[in-house]
Amino acid sequence: MASTATLSLGTGANEVETEVALLPKKEEKTLDDFMKLGKYCWLILLFSEFMLLSGAGNTLYMMYAGAAPKLVSCEGPEVYIKDICKSSHDFHNPPNCSLTYQYDFLSINVAFDHLCQEGAWVKTSISVQMVGVLIGSVLSGTVADRYGRLKVLSVCFFMVSVLSVLNTFATTLVHFTVVRTLLSVFKGGLLSTYGVYKMEHVPRQHRFWIATMISWAPNYMLLSLVAYLCHDWKTYQYAIFALSMPGAVVFCFVQESPRWLIQAGRIDEAHRVLKKIMHIDGNTSDHMWSEVEEMLQNEQKKQAERSKKRKNYNFRHLFWNRYMATVTMIMWLGMFSTSFTNYGFVFNIEKLSGSLYINALLMGSLRWVLNIGFGVADLKFKSLGRKHIHLISKLTISACVLSIFLTYYFEYDEEYSFIIRAATLLASATASQVFITKSMVLMEFYPTVVRNSAVSFKSSASRIGTILGPQLFILAMPVQKSSVRNPHRDVPFRRHRVPTTAARNEGTTASGNIAKEGEEWGDGASDGRIK
Numbered sequence: 447m448a449s450t451a452t453l454s455l456g457t458g459a460n461e462v463e464t465e466v467a468l469l470p471k472k473e474e475k476t477l478d479d480f481m482k483l484g485k486y487c488w489l490i491l492l493f494s495e496f497m498l499l500s501g502a503g504n505t506l507y508m509m510y511a512g513a514a515p516k517l518v519s520c521e522g523p524e525v526y527i528k529d530i531c532k533s534s535h536d537f538h539n540p541p542n543c544s545l546t547y548q549y550d551f552l553s554i555n556v557a558f559d560h561l562c563q564e565g566a567w568v569k570t571s572i573s574v575q576m577v578g579v580l581i582g583s584v585l586s587g588t589v590a591d592r593y594g595r596l597k598v599l600s601v602c603f604f605m606v607s608v609l610s611v612l613n614t615f616a617t618t619l620v621h622f623t624v625v626r627t628l629l630s631v632f633k634g635g636l637l638s639t640y641g642v643y644k645m646e647h648v649p650r651q652h653r654f655w656i657a658t659m660i661s662w663a664p665n666y667m668l669l670s671l672v673a674y675l676c677h678d679w680k681t682y683q684y685a686i687f688a689l690s691m692p693g694a695v696v697f698c699f700v701q702e703s704p705r706w707l708i709q710a711g712r713i714d715e716a717h718r719v720l721k722k723i724m725h726i727d728g729n730t731s732d733h734m735w736s737e738v739e740e741m742l743q744n745e746q747k748k749q750a751e752r753s754k755k756r757k758n759y760n761f762r763h764l765f766w767n768r769y770m771a772t773v774t775m776i777m778w779l780g781m782f783s784t785s786f787t788n789y790g791f792v793f794n795i796e797k798l799s800g801s802l803y804i805n806a807l808l809m810g811s812l813r814w815v816l817n818i819g820f821g822v823a824d825l826k827f828k829s830l831g832r833k834h835i836h837l838i839s840k841l842t843i844s845a846c847v848l849s850i851f852l853t854y855y856f857e858y859d860e861e862y863s864f865i866i867r868a869a870t871l872l873a874s875a876t877a878s879q880v881f882i883t884k885s886m887v888l889m890e891f892y893p894t895v896v897r898n899s900a901v902s903f904k905s906s907a908s909r910i911g912t913i914l915g916p917q918l919f920i921l922a923m924p925v926q927k928s929s930v931r932n933p934h935r936d937v938p939f940r941r942h943r944v945p946t947t948a949a950r951n952e953g954t955t956a957s958g959n960i961a962k963e964g965e966e967w968g969d970g971a972s973d974g975r976i977k
Contacts, residue, residue, distance in 0.1 A: 475741050477705055481649045484727035490647040493700050495660055496693025497640040500606055501633050502665045503686035508572050511679040513796040514565040515549035515556055531562035550802040552678035558619050569916040571623040572793055578627040580909035582634025587902025595643040596702045602636040610687050614680045638905045642897060645889045646705040654824045657882050658817035666810025674803045709895055713746045763896050764903055777884055778907040785911025787843060788877035791870045793916040798870060799863040812875035820879055832883045839879040846873035
């Protein structure tokens, strides 16, 4: 509504007061006002899917390539041992019989002869590879914030592709581990950067449902089918390489993130990129372009003001004040506990009853169903919020882990193996919602200048979970009862701390202090209050 002012006309007794309506102050537009779900955005989503397929494919690769055979028998003229791993015999020196393997997928366990207890070395190899992912995640954040998202993505994608092919020539577990650990460094950078690059192009109101659709869940299902068709670790690696290769072509048609270019002060490049995006989307009106130029001029003025007190931002700025430090650590702990549980199940999925392929397909399908369900609910029910979805997911995982623990504790694991199977698949599928909600909070909470650093810090928690996850069942091997602990016992504490950042309350901020720092950093820190 327009405000009014009183003007006095005339002098002395002839003075007349007239109420005059003033025009409302013109709202200053930001880049978000020009980010549309147009043709270019869909091109970015296609590009992101190929990046994810390369990164996720080479992560889930070890779910199959590191799967132990279900049964190692020894058959001879006078000897038959149903499972030599449970006998007193050494499988290296079988008693006048030949080993036969029962497996769903020809893994490196069989190829490199790491059977029975020696299968623990393969799980250790997975943990070592995840150390590489951790290193790549941490390093890529700072590099991408300083030199750009697209440069980091191009280098990481190229190296992952080359090393994945080189990986198939490994002849020993040591050789295999060395190559895949180096591959994992670049894979960590790829997975940490692609999500930020994707979300910086997506309009705010579409972020959640897009994050649920272009996610790990549909790739779980696709990669399960591919694994079933390939049936061995070498062919499977070539298939992942072939499926992700179209991403190299799409590289030729995408541009650097205009959001990053503006924040980096490269206004001329942002001008050129936005002009290309508008041309692809068909927005060629002079009025629209004049508004874009006005926005860029305003950003240039802000950059000039900030350049006087510009800093090099890094991880320590994630702990800029007490509130920000609290949110950062809560997110870190939540990512660690969820990742530890999820990947503990994923990398030991061959221990579940039923087919390896069916279990992986069910896990991916259930993830996607939950993603779609929560995505629709987020659009339909405005009061739902990120935090409520996060709480529901955490409680579900806790209940699943508890049911698995009780089944092992009371030694019903063989009689009620279906409970362990169902709880494992549901817990792993629900973990997807925790990853998505935390990613959304991260994107909406942190300013652009430290956003990739925040992603890398969050990823470090996830990667530590993936390092320890494969060891989950190995640690429990010396005893019959499961020693699985519930890492989600602190859910009530995190419920009161994790912020809801969905932009539903216009004109509000999560914290006065955060808002001030956001202004200094040149980006809004948050758009929603804690509910």
